[in-house]
Amino acid sequence: MSIPGFGTDSNDPVTSTAIINIPHKSEWRIEIPFKTTLDFTVTSGVAEIFGTELPLNVHIHLSGVKCAIYAPIEDVSISYHLIDNIGELSSEDNEFSEYISTESCMDNYLNLHLAIEQKRQSCTDHNILNPGELIMGPRVLVLGGDACGKTSLCKILSGYAVKMDSCPVLVNLNPRDGVFALPGSISATPVSDSFDLETSGGYGFTTTSGSLAHNPKQPIVKNFGFSSIRENLDLYKYQISQLGITVLSRLEQDLSVRNGGVIIDTPSLDIKDFSVIENIVSDFQVNILVVIGNEKLSIDLGKKFKHKSNLDIVKVPGSPGVVDVNESFIRRVQEQTIKEYFNGTNKTRLSPFKTDIDLHDLVIYKPVVTRDLMSSLSFLPKYYAILEEPSSSNLDNSIIAITQLPQTNKSPRDLLNSSVLGYVHVSKFDDDKKKLKVLLPFPGVFPRNVLIATNIGYNE
């Protein structure tokens, strides 16, 4: 609304409310650019986004998201309006887009979930009857090409498992996405509560973020340092093995997680990456391999793994709703993930802390890029090298991982085996005073641990 003479409706940042009805078993596919927020309420019916049920009559805000709202049980009614994010510096050309589709693959994914759940149930029964010889729940690896819906399927399988009171470990092996961590890392998180769809990536916060509406998740994070696994495949495989050891030992020690099993999301891999796939299968003792929409890959994998009698290969169709996301959108999601790690969201505001620290107190390493490999520089061939000349050119606007390893520990191999405690953002390095201006997620003493500079940039 505008008062005559004081602007027009076109300047109004909020559009009028609209109602949409999603027929039973259909998807409302939406693409919301970062410059727009979709404010919607489910007014009737059961609706879900990638396996996470939406509450009735609660305002939900989504921005910078491409997803589908699905009506699994009955017709769903949604009232929504769009809000322009004023001040949002965005170069996106895309506008909000939406359509309803009856061509959903959700029944196939539900069947897959039920088959996995049945294995969880028989594992739980076995473990109750045989406490002396415990077995593990299903370890599911999801594979497929570029943008075929791997991440969405992993969210659906985790969301449905939580609804059945299971607690699987969600493993993210795609360092491009930050799952309960920042981009540039791989992580594993036991999931016992629904995801927070309003956060970047649609996962939620971790325990470091303080008290939250959702159960905060506690991930184990391994630093990789790059978005693309091709930058250093040896380091990537090493970190997968390290994460695998940690996940399997968690499964051994925690009965509910042991029964829940593991769900593994991956970057785009094909048969040429068989050595990586083989590593993941053995490191996580995978027993169900799900291939999305790629018959050739599932047949090729069947041939390569024919000696493995305990490995089931399942092929599922790719959803026609999957959107090809471009590089700038991916980068924008990464930036949003980093921003929320430090600052939180509109609903959950965090209190980051800015301080200056002296460089001479710090020990900083960097992961080696395979193509730049210089054995004279690398202390652990192929993996990490000491950051010899920290300067504004290699530290300004970058993310640094704080490892769990105290600086007093001089064993280089321990660095490889250590996990990430948290991250800091370096906004400026003063080359003369040798001081870093850093942003910490919360106030306190800067931990005297070994640091790893990453290739993940971020501009506050």
Ligand SMILES: Nc1ncnc2c1ncn2[C@@H]1O[C@H](COP(=O)(O)OP(=O)(O)OP(=O)(O)O)[C@@H](O)[C@H]1O
């Ligand atoms: N049914 C659907 N309707 C609308 N959007 C969808 C649907 N399924 C997936 N998407 C969207 O399509 C995009 C790509 O899907 P997703 O990230 O699951 O694919 P991926 O195979 O994991 O991609 P990558 O290979 O890049 O990791 C995402 O933005 C996702 O939210």
